[in-house]
Each structure stands twice: as structure tokens, then as C-alpha cells.
Amino acid sequence: MRYRATLHGQAFTFGSVREVLAKASEAKSGDAMLGIAADSALERIAARYVLSELPLRELRANPVIAYEDDEVTRVIEDSLNEAIFAEIASWTVGELREHILSHDSTGEEVLRLSRGLTSEMIAGVAKLMSNMDLVYGAQQLRVTATAQTTLGRPGTMSFRLQPNHPTDNVEGILATVMEGLSYGSGDAIIGINPAEDSVARTAELMERTDAFMRHWRIPTQSCVLSHIGTQMEAVERGAPVGVLFQSIAGTEETNTSFGVDAALLREAADLIARKGVAPGPNLLYFETGQGSEMASDSDHGVDEMTLEARTYGFARPFAPFMVNNVSGFIGPETLYDGKQIIRACLEDHFMGKLHGLPMGMAPCYTNHTNADQNDQETATMLLAMAGACYYMGIPMGDDVMLSYQDTGLHDDATLRELLGLRPTPEFEAWLEQLGVLRDGRLGPNAGDPTIFLRYEPEELLDLSRPRAQATVEARR
């Protein structure tokens, strides 16, 4: 017995920080599958009670996977700010929760402290938060990042246009790009998941997307989401792209199963800074999600929420342009239903922001999960209130290549209207010229992809303005 707490006359004991963290989580099917979840509702609260009284130094001294055993632990530990950690080492997790929620601390101050927080501490404090705590706590945390344009500015809400096609038909992908742009989506990035992971396909998609963006002077960035090694080879051969993508996870073993490690990411960051078409400094895009570790049998008996936090800790030193999570993507074995998916989304957004990351969200579900589009829309509205930097934009939310549902193009426009938020400024100016947006609401040409075929750019755009990508073109 290491930690003990009594509630309603019942005593509960816990043997390790790892056990406390796992049992303090809201119910998740993934943790139950691993046999690490709380055995009863009261045990779950007892674990939270213990967690609330643990000093931060106790969590730092007990990472859920040992330093010498795991690269993710080493990246988190080695990138911590020691001076800031020293200021708060004696705080308990419960005190940290109250500090984050307090009117006495600003978002900037919380983000400064976060440089002294390990991912286990961030997971721990999120476990002590209710859903509204997670929304309130995250809303003050404003993180911006710049590739070609800048995401996350106050008053903005951006979208990744995701124009996937089941067989990578380029005309079909561009048709979807046109549809998405006509709803004001795509200011975060135009990001295509190819069905075929090859250098030739990746390079072709990079070239055609870049050509379309140049022709229409679209002030945004693009990305093709094949394996990062495939993208790097395409860029080495001269394919034009601004941002490189990779899925990452919270254990070294899972990252190995994805074919990635810190050295490869450093190599990628270096390559895209030298050969990419966007100036940066933030040029990597990471995707994450609760449950990916257990899906590849490499979870080390750690709960899925703590592993997700560690994924953000692994991402942090790479100063990415975008991070988003797709926690509903795997299925009912990790998050059983809409309630668990919504909870996980709020946790992930908060934990990502508290790591100082430009966090976007892909609240999503698959058709073998007990969830539907109403759950998806509910999650999206809550996350919009929490201040997520960006969401996906998919025609009617239906990804015809990846076979799951996510945020739809109509939802993108609706969220902006509901909350009075705008695209990135340069993208908004571009949309206004196209007649897609009028004073922040959808305009006369909204929803009509054929404007890109009926007109030439000079008929709609004011080309006397400086071209958004002039500097990049000069460099090339």
C-alpha cells in the first residue's frame, strides 16, 4: 500500500501513481479492456481524492513509463523548464486545478507554468475537472502558430479542408476542395489523406493542390497525409508543400509501430524548413487520439487519457503548426459511445492547450460505435466554446475515403456564425472577394463550387493587391 483514502467509511488503497491516474479517469471502454479502470464508482472518486493531494514533484518522480525504457518519457522530461517546475513542485494537483480556474491567473500565466508541467501532471489535473471545468479552463489558453498564415488568433476559428477521395482521383479531390472553399473552409490547411501511400501519388497531390492554390491565390497552406517518410521523399524530389504530417502516440513502442521516432521528426522539421513552400516557423502537423496505443498492444498498462497527454508532451518540443486529435476514430473498444467520445474530446482539447499546443479537434465516430451525428455536433459546439483552433471540414461530415464521420462544411459556417468568429484575416478577405462570405456570414456564392470553373481568378479577385504568396514565389 502506498496511497490510501477513505470515503463513506470505505478505505481504498493504490500502489502507484500509474494506478491512481488510471482509476481516476472517467469510465472508458479501453481502460476497462486493459483491466486498469476503477472497479467501482466510489473507487474512481477515491483515486481522484488521492490524486488531488499528490504534490507535482511526486508525479514527476513517477512517470508512468520509466525514463530509461521509453523515448516519449525522455522527450517530456528533457524538455521541461526546471526553473518553472521548481516554483510549483510542492503544489498538489488539486491546487493546480484551482489555480488554472482562478480569476487570479491569466491564460498567459497558465501557459508559462505549463512549461514546468509534465504530461502526467497535465493528465492528472484534467482528471479532476468536470466537463464545464475543461471548457472554462481551456478557453483562456490562446495558442497561435504560423506556417504560411497564422492559426489561433483571438476572434478566429479555422478549418482544415479534408477533400479525401476513395481512389485519390485528383479531379474528385479538387472538386471537393472547391466545394469546401465555397463554404469558407480551408484556412487552417488543405490536407488530403491519400488512399495509396506512395511517393508518386503523394507528389502528384502536392503538385496539383499547390497549382490550384497558386492559380486562385488562396492564402493558406497544404499538406498530404501519407507516412512522413513518403512525404519527405516527395519533398526531396521537389514536390511543393508547406507542412509535413505524422500520426504520433504516447509510447515509444506505438511510435515504432507508426514507423516514427524523435530523430525522424527532427529530420522532417529540418527538411521542410529548408525545402517547404511555407516560411514557418511552425511546419509540422501531428494527429493523435486516445486508444491508439492499446490498438497496437503497446500501452504498457497505462490509461488512454494519460497516454494521450504524453503524446502532446512528445509533440511539444517540435513546435508544430497543428495538432488535432481523432479520439472517436478507432471505435467502441476505446470509447464506447457518444458520452465517452464527447468527454474524451473535451479532455484532449484541454490537455493539448495546456501543453501550449495549437490544438484543433476532430470530434468523430465510426459506424460500429454507439454514437451518431447528433453526438458529433454536440461535441463540436462544446469544443467551439472551449476555443479549439480549428476543426475538419468535410462535405456533410462524411469522409468517403476514411469511412468515418467528422465535422461538416455546413457546421464550419454555422459555428462561426453562432459564435461571431471569423476565418484568418487574409482568408476572410479572399472569401469576401469571391462572394462566399459577407460580413462573417455565408454570402451569395456560398455553397457553389462552380464559381471556380465559371470564372477566372481575375474576374473575382482584386489582383492589384499584393499576392499572398509573392514572397514564397520569389524564393522559388
Add this chain to the structure above:
Amino acid sequence: MSDVEAIVRAVLAELGRQGQEPDPAGRPSASDGGPEAGGEGLRLDLPDLATPEARRVSGLPDPADPEALAGLLETTTARLGVGRAGPRPRTRSLLLFQADHGVTQDAIHGEVDEAVKEGLGLFTVDTEVADGEEYLLRPDLGRRLSAEAKATIAERCVARPQVQIVAAAGLSAAAINHNLPQLYPVLEQGLRDRGLRLGTPFFIERARVGVINDVGEALDADVVVILIGERPGLGIPDAMSAYLGWRPRGGKTDAHRDLLCMITDRGGVNPLEAGAYVAEVVATTLAHEASGVELRRLLGGD
């Protein structure tokens, strides 16, 4: 489920008593499915929203280029040109989306036709999964062949094949029913034409992709191909994937595998073409004695 069926039967019986059951001949109404005022009050006979033709009806009242719009809709199965009500979807697109989700929900617990398995000479073994609910919640058990399955395989299969093919319903029995009879003969012929030594194919009940490690170990196979139903996409309940790996053994992961997904006639990779393509990838895998990330590295990224 049986409760729902009982309710549906009761409702249909009640409708029958009131003389309101659907016309068994499926005769369309005079006004092309629109409302029809008659002596007995309003009657409706609405046409299917989910046919390929109905899906291609644009919801845009006044596109800048109507001809170009038709062209765009031909290029993809994505839901383009749907129009809007304010910033929200139009009623028709919303209902089509919900219908597509509904059909998927109804189909997800389907069964593979015995005739399909028999037609291809596949016998059936199982994993450690006990039932459908456990299949969804415990993928780890779906990656393990049962002890009985291992014994059956040892008895009935050719040992140490160059290529072992297995099939599994995964999350869509319809994927196997619709695609396997087309894909399998092309794949088999493609492998035989290359002079490869094939194993004895079989079907695995309630399996996950990772079960190929157990198959590879049990038979000491060089390459294992699994043809498996994907989790259903909206309105596409029948897409199949082919995963394959070089010497799959305990501990191998997706990083060691190659994948062709979205094999379906409904806007994906045609199953006949898929069969030929998979045969080619198998040959490449055998030639380089590698798959997945390792194979991509050997091929210089291609």
C-alpha cells in the same frame, strides 16, 4: 431486436386493417411521388432518396455553371453540390445522410453467406472471441486464433506456403459477400501465374487484422494476405480491405504490413483490379523479403 420486429409487425398489421399498407406492386403515384389529395385525405408514395441517380440531384438552386456542377458530381462520391438553408444542410441532404447512417446500423451485424465460403472452398475457424459484443469491445481476442482453430489448420492446411490467403468478415459481412467472389479468383490466378506456392485458404470468424501473426506462425508462411470487411462507411456497408505482411509472427504490427483499402464497386477500388494489384504486391514482398515500412525503405520510398 426481436422486440422491434414484433412492433413493426404489429404496426403493419394495424395499417393493413386500416387499408393503408404500401401498394405491394410498388406502383408510383400519379404526381411522381409528390403529395396527392384524394377523397380519403393525403397519401404519400415517396421515391428512394438513396439511388445513385437521386444522390446526383443537386441541391443548388442557381449554380454559376450548371453543366460544370454535373461534371463535378461525377468525379467523387463525396456529398457535393448539396446547397444550404442558411448555413445548415437542406432537408433532403440531411435525411439522405441519416438514411445512410441508418442502413449501416442495420447492416453491421450481418452474416457471411455460407454459399460464398463454399463457392471458394473455404472452411471456417474461429478466434478467442465469444460473441458480437465481445468482438467490438475486445479486439485483442480477435487477433488470436482459438486452440481449436490452430489444431484444425494444422490438420487441413498445406504447411510452409509462400502465400497464405485468409478471409474474415471483420466489421462487414456484406464486404465479403459482395467482393470476395470477384476478387479471390483474380488474386489466386495472379499468384499461380507467377509460379508461387499457395497455402490452403480458409475463413476466420470474428477476426481482426492482427490474426495474421497467428496464421503466419501456425503455418510458417512467407506471406499472409487477409481479405477483411472494413468498418462500414456511410451508405457503403460493403468495403473490403486487403492487408498483407512478410512472415507475420508474434509482435509484428501495422508498420510491417501493406494495405489496400476501400475495395468495393460503390465508388472504391474495383474488386477485380484489387485482386490483380494484391498479387503484384505479394510478388514484390516476396522479391524483397520485406513489407510495410521496411519495404518502402528498400524501394526508396516508392
